[in-house]
Amino acid sequence: MKALIFGAGGAGDCISAILAMNYYKKLGYETILGSIIWERYVIDPVPGPINFEDLRNAVKFNDCIYLLNEKSYAIRANQVVIPTLVKVIKALEIENGIALNNKLGPNHLALCIKEFAEKENIKLIIGVDAGGDVLARGNEESLISPLVDAISLATMLKLKQYGFNVIIGVIGCGSDGEISHEDFLKRISEIAKMEGLIDIKGYDIETAEIVKNVLKEAESEASKIPLDAFLGYYGEVEIRKRTRKVFVTPTSSVMFFLDPIKVASINILSEVVKEANSLEEANSLLNKMGIYTEYNFEIDSFKKYGIEVKNIDGETFLKIRSEGKKRLLIEK
Numbered sequence: 001m002k003a004l005i006f007g008a009g010g011a012g013d014c015i016s017a018i019l020a021m022n023y024y025k026k027l028g029y030e031t032i033l034g035s036i037i038w039e040r041y042v043i044d045p046v047p048g049p050i051n052f053e054d055l056r057n058a059v060k061f062n063d064c065i066y067l068l069n070e071k072s073y074a075i076r077a078n079q080v081v082i083p084t085l086v087k088v089i090k091a092l093e094i095e096n097g098i099a100l101n102n103k104l105g106p107n108h109l110a111l112c113i114k115e116f117a118e119k120e121n122i123k124l125i126i127g128v129d130a131g132g133d134v135l136a137r138g139n140e141e142s143l144i145s146p147l148v149d150a151i152s153l154a155t156m157l158k159l160k161q162y163g164f165n166v167i168i169g170v171i172g173c174g175s176d177g178e179i180s181h182e183d184f185l186k187r188i189s190e191i192a193k194m195e196g197l198i199d200i201k202g203y204d205i206e207t208a209e210i211v212k213n214v215l216k217e218a219e220s221e222a223s224k225i226p227l228d229a230f231l232g233y234y235g236e237v238e239i240r241k242r243t244r245k246v247f248v249t250p251t252s253s254v255m256f257f258l259d260p261i262k263v264a265s266i267n268i269l270s271e272v273v274k275e276a277n278s279l280e281e282a283n284s285l286l287n288k289m290g291i292y293t294e295y296n297f298e299i300d301s302f303k304k305y306g307i308e309v310k311n312i313d314g315e316t317f318l319k320i321r322s323e324g325k326k327r328l329l330i331e332k
Contacts, residue, residue, distance in 0.1 A: 002120055004113070006034030006100060008127030008152035008168070009134060009176075010145065011043070011084035012220030014097070016130040018088070018211055019226075019255055020169045023201045029124065034098030035085040037066070038148055043084070043219075045309045046076040047298035048279060049101045050083060058099070064112035066099040077307050087218035092210070105276040106154035113155070114162050126257075127156050128169040130222040131176025135187040138269045138291060142244065143178050144321075145294040150269035151282055156260045157270060167198060168263050171255040175225035177244035181252070187266055188256050196262025203230035203253040229253040241314035292325040300324045 005020045007013030014035035021031045038049040052060050054074040059067040070090040074081040085097045098116070102109050117125065134149040153168070160166040173184045191197055203211075203226060211227050221239040228237070229252035236245045264270045269286065276282035283295045301309040301320050312320075 001029045001124070002032065002122045003029040003124035003126060004032045004034055004098065004117060004120075004122050005126045005128065006098065007036060007085075007130075008156070009036070009129040009131065009149050011035055011037060011039045012218075012223050013128050013130045014085050014088050015211060015214055015218055015220050015223035016171050016226065016255070017126075017128040017169075018092070018214065019171065019201065019203060019207050020126050020128055022207050022210070024124070024126070032098060032120065032122070033085070033088065033092075033094065034100055035083075036148055036152060037083055037085065037099040037101055039081065039084060041298055041301060042310050044074070044076050044081045045079075045302055045307045047295060047302050049103055050074045050076065050081070050099070051101060051103065062112045062115055063104060064101045064109050065116050066101070067096050068099050069096045079307055084218045084220065088214055091214040091217040102148065102151045102155070103279045105278050105282055106151050106274055107158060108277070109151070109155045110158035110162070113159060114164075117164060122164075124165045124167070125156065125159055126167045126169055127152055127260075128171070128255075130220065130226070131172045131178055132170040132174055132184045132187075133176055133178035134168060134170060134263060135184060135266055136179050136269075137266060138289065140179055143291075144297075145176070145178065146269055146291055147273075147279075147283055147286060147293040147295050150267065150273045150286070151276075151279070153260060153264060153267055153270035154274040157264055157274070160260060166260055168258045168260050169255045170258065171226050171253075172222055173247075173249070173252045175246055175248075175252060176222035177239055177246050181247040181249065185251065188258075190266065191258055191262045194262045194265065196259040197256060198259060199257040201255050201257070203227065226253045241317055243314040243318055287328055290329060292321065292328050296324055296328070297321055
């Protein structure tokens with residue numbers, strides 16, 4: 001039995017995917033690690049996902065799937081960018097990982113994954129989201145990165161239609177600061193009432209040691225918090241250049257495995273973007289709803305600061321977002 005387990009909300013989520021990988025290995029699966037190849041602006045200032053033409057030492061499987069190894073890297077705006085997935089591959093000492101590019105929209109990405117899964121005889125596909133913003137409804141003031149999650153969720157729904165066993169794993173209880181700890185748990189309960197809660201698995205000592213080692217190579221605030229919670233941290237922590245606070249408890253170290261259909265009943269944004277034929281079209285559809293996305297922020301900030309956007313402080317980050325949201329509402 002084979003399972004593809006990938007970071008669904010962005011590059012850093014592949015660190016949280018390690019928990020699901022270890023768990024499903026013990027359940028008898030041969031696991032393949034993947035990730036949406038979209039880095040946060042502090043790592044890669046160029047807007048959007050990393051495309052194949054940006055990569056070096058990579059193999060193209062199809063339009064949306066690239067095989068990376070520990071020597072893979074990207075050139076973006078004449079800067080070397082080492083994808084988080086590559087750092088994780090190196091730390092885990094595995095041969096390769098699967099980079100997923102969402103530039104052509106959810107239907108095309110689903111077809112690409114289907115082609116790969118059929119070739120590799122993969123029956124189970126698990127998308128992992130650190131923080132749980134895939135549970136967002138879209139109207140949260142604190143929501144920063146709805147676009148990637150909406151496309152990934154729509155992709156997983158399509159894969160389920162193709163007949164694959166598809167699961168969403170969420171961990172961190174709001175560890176990315178986009179929904180609150182309380183709202184995260186309320187929405188898990190809401191999904192459970194719909195019989196959409198499939199399984200629960202928390203950190204263990206073995207996984208903690210592996211992730212500790214990975215975090216020496218890679219970085220992710222949202223994926224680090226579950227480890228910190230397992231190691232005993234309790235209380236508030238500031239993230240995203242001190243622009244938001246996250247409440248951390250032992251529950252933050254638990255992954256909830258969910259039915260994507262039930263998740264989509266909460267996150268209606270996947271319905272909005274499901275027929276988009278490109279990243280830009282999906283983004284425009286969310287903009288029409290008055291939602292300012294991570295892609296909007298990256299475009300606005302790169303236009304103003306170029307590669308130096310990596311070094312902006314929290315106040316500047318908030319200012320760019322505030323100005324962008326106001327402009328979006330005027331245009332709407």
